[in-house]
Amino acid sequence: MNPLQAISSQGKLGKLQPNNPFVLDWIQKTADLVQPENIFWCDGSEEEKAYLMEQAVKQGVLIPLDQKKWPGCHYHHSNPNDVARVEQCTYICTRRQKEAGPTNNWMEPKAMRQKLQALLQGSMKGRTLFVIPYLMGPSGSRLSKVGVELTDSIYVVLNMRIMARMGKVAWDHLGNSEDFNRGTHTVLDCNPERRFISHFPEENEIISVGSGYGGNALLGKKCLALRIASYLGRDEGWLAEHMLVLCVQDPEGRKTYVAAAFPSACGKTNFAMMIPPHSYKGWKITTIGDDIAWMKPAPDGRLHAINPENGYFGVAPGTNLKSNPNAMKTIARDTIFTNVARTPDGDVWWEGKDNPPPADLIDWKGKPWDPRSGEKAAHPNSRFTSPMKNNPALAVEADDPQGVPISAIIFGGRRATTMPLVFQAFSWFHGVFVGASMGSETTAAAVGSVGQVRRDPMAMLPFCGYNMGQYFDHWMEMRRHIEILPRIFHVNWFRKDGAGRFCWPGFGENMRVLEWIIGRCHGQKDAREKSIGWVPRFDDMNLKGMEEMTRERFDEMMKIDPEEWRNELVLQNELFLKLYHELPKEMIYQRELLVARL
Ligand code: OXD
Ligand code: MN
Numbered sequence: 001m002n003p004l005q006a007i008s009s010q011g012k013l014g015k016l017q018p019n020n021p022f023v024l025d026w027i028q029k030t031a032d033l034v035q036p037e038n039i040f041w042c043d044g045s046e047e048e049k050a051y052l053m054e055q056a057v058k059q060g061v062l063i064p065l066d067q068k069k070w071p072g073c074h075y076h077h078s079n080p081n082d083v084a085r086v087e088q089c090t091y092i093c094t095r096r097q098k099e100a101g102p103t104n105n106w107m108e109p110k111a112m113r114q115k116l117q118a119l120l121q122g123s124m125k126g127r128t129l130f131v132i133p134y135l136m137g138p139s140g141s142r143l144s145k146v147g148v149e150l151t152d153s154i155y156v157v158l159n160m161r162i163m164a165r166m167g168k169v170a171w172d173h174l175g176n177s178e179d180f181n182r183g184t185h186t187v188l189d190c191n192p193e194r195r196f197i198s199h200f201p202e203e204n205e206i207i208s209v210g211s212g213y214g215g216n217a218l219l220g221k222k223c224l225a226l227r228i229a230s231y232l233g234r235d236e237g238w239l240a241e242h243m244l245v246l247c248v249q250d251p252e253g254r255k256t257y258v259a260a261a262f263p264s265a266c267g268k269t270n271f272a273m274m275i276p277p278h279s280y281k282g283w284k285i286t287t288i289g290d291d292i293a294w295m296k297p298a299p300d301g302r303l304h305a306i307n308p309e310n311g312y313f314g315v316a317p318g319t320n321l322k323s324n325p326n327a328m329k330t331i332a333r334d335t336i337f338t339n340v341a342r343t344p345d346g347d348v349w350w351e352g353k354d355n356p357p358p359a360d361l362i363d364w365k366g367k368p369w370d371p372r373s374g375e376k377a378a379h380p381n382s383r384f385t386s387p388m389k390n391n392p393a394l395a396v397e398a399d400d401p402q403g404v405p406i407s408a409i410i411f412g413g414r415r416a417t418t419m420p421l422v423f424q425a426f427s428w429f430h431g432v433f434v435g436a437s438m439g440s441e442t443t444a445a446a447v448g449s450v451g452q453v454r455r456d457p458m459a460m461l462p463f464c465g466y467n468m469g470q471y472f473d474h475w476m477e478m479r480r481h482i483e484i485l486p487r488i489f490h491v492n493w494f495r496k497d498g499a500g501r502f503c504w505p506g507f508g509e510n511m512r513v514l515e516w517i518i519g520r521c522h523g524q525k526d527a528r529e530k531s532i533g534w535v536p537r538f539d540d541m542n543l544k545g546m547e548e549m550t551r552e553r554f555d556e557m558m559k560i561d562p563e564e565w566r567n568e569l570v571l572q573n574e575l576f577l578k579l580y581h582e583l584p585k586e587m588i589y590q591r592e593l594l595v596a597r598l
Helices: 021-034 046-058 109-120 154-163 168-174 220-236 268-272 325-330 428-436 468-481 507-521 551-558 562-578 585-597
Strands: 038-041 074-076 090-092 128-136 145-151 181-186 196-200 205-209 239-241 243-249 255-261 284-289 293-297 303-306 311-315 336-338 383-387 404-412 422-424 439-441 453-455 487-491
Touching (some): 021 109, 021 128, 021 145, 021 181, 046 074, 046 154, 109 181, 109 196, 128 154, 128 168, 128 220, 145 154, 145 168, 145 220, 154 220, 154 311, 154 336, 181 220, 205 220, 220 239, 220 293, 220 468, 239 468, 243 293, 243 404, 255 507, 268 284, 268 311, 284 303, 311 325, 428 468, 428 487, 428 585, 439 562, 453 562, 487 507, 562 585
Parallel strands (some): 038 128, 090 196, 145 181, 255 404
Antiparallel strands (some): 128 145, 196 205, 239 293, 243 255, 243 284, 293 303, 303 404, 311 383, 336 383, 439 453
16 A cells, blocks of 8 residues: 555545556655645545535535525635735746746745745644646647646635536546646645745646635636746747637627636626627627636637636626626525625625625624624625536537637726727737736735736736746737737726716626627728727717717717826836836837827
8 A cells, every 4th residue: 555545534535546656756745744634535526525515514614505595505704814816925936037027026946945845844734635636628628737736725625626627537637647737735824924825837836825715725726727827838839818708699690709808806707708788689698718718829720719717716796687697697506605795594795796785794704794884794805616517608618628719809907097998909919019018907806905007917917927028929929820810909898987987887788899899800890090009989889779878978988198198108118117128129119109109
């Protein structure tokens, strides 16, 4: 018997050990370091889920909700110090600092490993080490990747089995190969002083300690599918992006696939699950993914995208039957709610849910909520974790190993000023510049101040696993490998008028913008050339039924204000100066062209 078997769990479950010698060797070394009492080898089965759920409830990690109202659903509240991604504790550990670039925290790998080694030493004494084999992407896809996460958090296991394809499917995909991501995670004592989300892209490895929060602890998501994958994508000729992917089907049955990058908590899930307004008879939107896209040129000459995930880790506040009816149906069963408010009889509530707050609400910190306190009942970054298959608008292509051919790429930020509702870039290079110079207001998805405009290139600032300047270069370079290039657009749903009201109603009405975008891709919609790109005129967009959208209001929403753009250029320059040494020349050229046009 090998030593790993000796410390494997005693019951019938938790025994799916692979034969892969690289996996076994690494787990043995990790187990020797963290010294767990048990090793539980997850198989991803329903039986295992029932067992782990029961254990999590016994341990008080999960609270079952009212099973009539919320079948299969559970509640979790986290340590109040651990509610969001921590960019200041997130590191890219490459041998040379230049490789990580000026937008990432960097530490020399040996130094970081030493620090982590000390923290990991004996950290799982008396605890169970769960082995989570998982596959990012559809089974059988040339784009999919295997990861193995070792964690001492049962909450992480139960979330990972929603977010990724977990169990035998991953071992089968891996076979005897050495090509898998090694992920080690432990919550330790959940102390922000001892919190490190460390990436070693050169070794395809992640070590995350001190946090149980989704983006820091579900290692398949931001750590592997974005930071490590972006690094791998650069070397292997593909793109790992913070993008939703959706399918638009028009009344003739033609399908067009769109990828869109928005920063965290800016409505990607809502956009990916959008229901078109009533007047759009015969139009249908289906969801391929709501957060991450892996895109690679395919033999048909087009850029094909898959969603590496298998579930949604969405922001609860603001989700309701008007903003996102499909999400409300998705979360109605088999969902884990984290840090929303709850009632003693097993209901959940958050700010912006359809109903007013029920009496006896317990806030996200577990205390009775006083509506007069001025405090939020649910944390602004409270979340739901739901299986993708619950989504009534799930695209049939979501599981297609070939992925879907992308016709349009949309970049978008949350901007109260400056940015019009929509414009189209003149070319691929100009589009890359538009994405690279994107700015957005910060949100509660990361610890720190909320509402400040910062540069967030391609919505990847917190997620790019290497030098951002090289990342722009990689985007430019992709042009040579894609025969039929997607068109590139920029949108802003959040512009405000002089009275501080949103210019555009958003949500389902975004279909009107999408229709113009699709039309542009197929050469069926007109536009006017402006300094910043191609913009729709009032008559180019379908605004039927939007009485409030007069020509004057439309013009105000689309205005390119010279003063605001002068300021924008200064702000863009801050990032470009930071990246100056690695910035592709084309980027500087595009900037000069914009200045000249403005
Ligand atoms: C997320 C994020 O959780 O971007 O998707 O923070
Ligand atoms: Mn995200």
